[in-house]
Amino acid sequence: VRQRVVIVGAGFAGIDCARRLVNEAVEVTLVDRNNFHTFSPLLYQVAAAGLADSDVAHPVRGLFHDAANVRFRQATVSGVDWRARTVLVSDGPDLPFDHLVVAAGATTSFFGVPGADAHSLPLGSLADAVRIRNHVLRLFEAADADPSRVAAGDLTVVVIGGGPTGVEMAGALTELFSMVLAKDFRRLDVARARVVLVELAGGVLPPFSDRARRHAAEQLVARGVELRLGEAVEEVGPEGVRLRSGERIAAATVVWAAGVRAAGLADVLDLPQGRAGRIEVGPDLRVPGRPDVWVAGDMAGTGLPQVAPVAKQQGAHVGRQIGRLVRGRAVQPFRYRDRGSMATVGRRAAVADLPLRIRLTGAVAWVAWLFLHLLYLAGLRNRATVLVNWTWSYLTWDRGNRLITELPAPAPKRGRTPG
Amino acid sequence: VRQRVVIVGAGFAGIDCARRLVNEAVEVTLVDRNNFHTFSPLLYQVAAAGLADSDVAHPVRGLFHDAANVRFRQATVSGVDWRARTVLVSDGPDLPFDHLVVAAGATTSFFGVPGADAHSLPLGSLADAVRIRNHVLRLFEAADADPSRVAAGDLTVVVIGGGPTGVEMAGALTELFSMVLAKDFRRLDVARARVVLVELAGGVLPPFSDRARRHAAEQLVARGVELRLGEAVEEVGPEGVRLRSGERIAAATVVWAAGVRAAGLADVLDLPQGRAGRIEVGPDLRVPGRPDVWVAGDMAGTGLPQVAPVAKQQGAHVGRQIGRLVRGRAVQPFRYRDRGSMATVGRRAAVADLPLRIRLTGAVAWVAWLFLHLLYLAGLRNRATVLVNWTWSYLTWDRGNRLITELPAPAPKRGRTPG
Numbered sequence: 001v002r003q004r005v006v007i008v009g010a011g012f013a014g015i016d017c018a019r020r021l022v023n024e025a026v027e028v029t030l031v032d033r034n035n036f037h038t039f040s041p042l043l044y045q046v047a048a049a050g051l052a053d054s055d056v057a058h059p060v061r062g063l064f065h066d067a068a069n070v071r072f073r074q075a076t077v078s079g080v081d082w083r084a085r086t087v088l089v090s091d092g093p094d095l096p097f098d099h100l101v102v103a104a105g106a107t108t109s110f111f112g113v114p115g116a117d118a119h120s121l122p123l124g125s126l127a128d129a130v131r132i133r134n135h136v137l138r139l140f141e142a143a144d145a146d147p148s149r150v151a152a153g154d155l156t157v158v159v160i161g162g163g164p165t166g167v168e169m170a171g172a173l174t175e176l177f178s179m180v181l182a183k184d185f186r187r188l189d190v191a192r193a194r195v196v197l198v199e200l201a202g203g204v205l206p207p208f209s210d211r212a213r214r215h216a217a218e219q220l221v222a223r224g225v226e227l228r229l230g231e232a233v234e235e236v237g238p239e240g241v242r243l244r245s246g247e248r249i250a251a252a253t254v255v256w257a258a259g260v261r262a263a264g265l266a267d268v269l270d271l272p273q274g275r276a277g278r279i280e281v282g283p284d285l286r287v288p289g290r291p292d293v294w295v296a297g298d299m300a301g302t303g304l305p306q307v308a309p310v311a312k313q314q315g316a317h318v319g320r321q322i323g324r325l326v327r328g329r330a331v332q333p334f335r336y337r338d339r340g341s342m343a344t345v346g347r348r349a350a351v352a353d354l355p356l357r358i359r360l361t362g363a364v365a366w367v368a369w370l371f372l373h374l375l376y377l378a379g380l381r382n383r384a385t386v387l388v389n390w391t392w393s394y395l396t397w398d399r400g401n402r403l404i405t406e407l408p409a410p411a412p413k414r415g416r417t418p419g
Numbered sequence: 420v421r422q423r424v425v426i427v428g429a430g431f432a433g434i435d436c437a438r439r440l441v442n443e444a445v446e447v448t449l450v451d452r453n454n455f456h457t458f459s460p461l462l463y464q465v466a467a468a469g470l471a472d473s474d475v476a477h478p479v480r481g482l483f484h485d486a487a488n489v490r491f492r493q494a495t496v497s498g499v500d501w502r503a504r505t506v507l508v509s510d511g512p513d514l515p516f517d518h519l520v521v522a523a524g525a526t527t528s529f530f531g532v533p534g535a536d537a538h539s540l541p542l543g544s545l546a547d548a549v550r551i552r553n554h555v556l557r558l559f560e561a562a563d564a565d566p567s568r569v570a571a572g573d574l575t576v577v578v579i580g581g582g583p584t585g586v587e588m589a590g591a592l593t594e595l596f597s598m599v600l601a602k603d604f605r606r607l608d609v610a611r612a613r614v615v616l617v618e619l620a621g622g623v624l625p626p627f628s629d630r631a632r633r634h635a636a637e638q639l640v641a642r643g644v645e646l647r648l649g650e651a652v653e654e655v656g657p658e659g660v661r662l663r664s665g666e667r668i669a670a671a672t673v674v675w676a677a678g679v680r681a682a683g684l685a686d687v688l689d690l691p692q693g694r695a696g697r698i699e700v701g702p703d704l705r706v707p708g709r710p711d712v713w714v715a716g717d718m719a720g721t722g723l724p725q726v727a728p729v730a731k732q733q734g735a736h737v738g739r740q741i742g743r744l745v746r747g748r749a750v751q752p753f754r755y756r757d758r759g760s761m762a763t764v765g766r767r768a769a770v771a772d773l774p775l776r777i778r779l780t781g782a783v784a785w786v787a788w789l790f791l792h793l794l795y796l797a798g799l800r801n802r803a804t805v806l807v808n809w810t811w812s813y814l815t816w817d818r819g820n821r822l823i824t825e826l827p828a829p830a831p832k833r834g835r836t837p838g
Binding site for chain 2: 036052053057058059061065068074091092126138141142145146184185186379380381382384389392400401403404
């Protein structure tokens, strides 16, 4: 009988783990609460109306059409029965396993900041991104009908967190405002729409090189983003944020990009957790004392950054190691190959810290960023539609995806019924 | 002072009306509850996962960037104050007018069939289309986890109505099942997924030529659609439909494509209504006795079919006539130029009844259909992404947009809180 591998999570780690197991003598079940894989590095572009949701999502089943030993289950995992070696799911039959790969990713961490949970918008999922887009566009529509709302901060966005997600979100929003919405809302003084980026450290992109950090900060400011560096958020409320310095910023939109922790599943597994809820693992990414339980990606307590390249490499590593075990070989330790970091501020402005101390900034880094993201995007169709959207935006300074897809409540029915 | 024109509805009629007024000495306000124009002839492809929602929707504001005298308001119109000559909106300030163009379109009519309102899914809006897609895909996912649900009709879709919408929906769904979902769900007997098309008349596409009707019926059957012709729906329930013949079809999905009536707004305007709630109009599309009130598109009681070409021509006509009035000219009557009808059954199969008794069927009609729909789609970006999706589907027999975008409820939180 073939060994059963259950992979929880169809993110970068889960997908790359399953891919490595396609030709191994195992039966793989990949579980995710969504039926699609999300290319999370581009979520901020969905939030800023540059891409459609379908551009950054790929049906999981479509990735494994030719893999006879990989099946997919859309389900929400509620826990694990360690005695029965079974993954418990809230909908449908539970999933017995011989090897368990926990790769359920991360969720937003609000660090206990009062009001942050209730009044700020995270950017962790496709639904989060669409929600931010709808929210911001609806505020512009409302302000167009009633311009007095601008003074109340309805067009102000505060982005909390100056890491890559926060920097990219702030840059994309200020471009959306100045390039696109200024043309859409000619009667509105869109120049009064503010984007404020708040970062606890003394500069943006803390782990990047000095050159990258300087370039990113300069470009953000040049594009109209207001920086609040060395500054903390004390409270988030329905009217905006209050900073440690005492400054209050009236804002109807607060995007929380300040940090993540291991997804909620990590808390119910009865496995030792480290910083930010991440599950403690050995050098081979197995849980110490549990040779059949592997952790990959944002959930793995390795101390590595919670970014896509780490998740992909860890997922692939776990897949390879399970394959080695099945073939009677010894398990190897995981070694991260750091190929560098990139972040985009906007049109023709990005930063890239590459190996061999190569530091790129500006248009060169931006083109490299575009190219690599297209390359890593799952699926040719997604690459083609993303390329269409990017080309369109670049040539026309337009964003075609600025739809408010949540519908307002229908008008109350009055008067006669149909004759 | 320039005359104020308020256009209610940014569908085909409203958009083409506003376009004709761009160079006239009037101030135009275009109102719609959505911030986008929907290319409704392709909604069934969104429902069948062939296109993304953003492919068939175009931001209204983007259509009028260069039109200084056209402004847009996203709002829900609740009625008209005829004495004050003001359009009442449920959100934001009301809109005074000198000319009112009522072009709010149509809504689904369930003809009083018991249970149809509660248990069937209409296909009138973008949200409707996404809802059908999510619903059908979720049923496949659930059946994959529990195959016993197939026998209960979970994979059966009943499409009610054999007009163009019903025919296109049924054809697209059977292709989705046999081409795409059969590969996605290899462990499921997808051949047992049924698509049943119910039509009251003795054949599909009642107003088309005999040749078109025969071809469409043959192609539907060849692709696996079960036809129930000369058959009426007596009742729709949570388990399926009951037909007049007594046949019961167990089906978890019932798509209602059987008919439309004027949108609810028509019922609250205190204007004389005719069949299906449509507002009575004179030959120039003005409401008799109200020289400043025009009706265009599906709401206009002209007896013409409620299709996009009629709406576009009527909208353009009203725009031109208002322009003539402003320039002191006489109003002309509306004359519909019938350029024919088309419907698609699926891959390389369509029918087209054109002027001069030209009848196309099969691949020729299909290519003509593709070309014309690309041509009439608003926006170059939309055309490009639709072309990418169509090319992709044609070459790979795949559909990239099969995402379930409604998220399941998150797993209940248990255990410890973040450390």
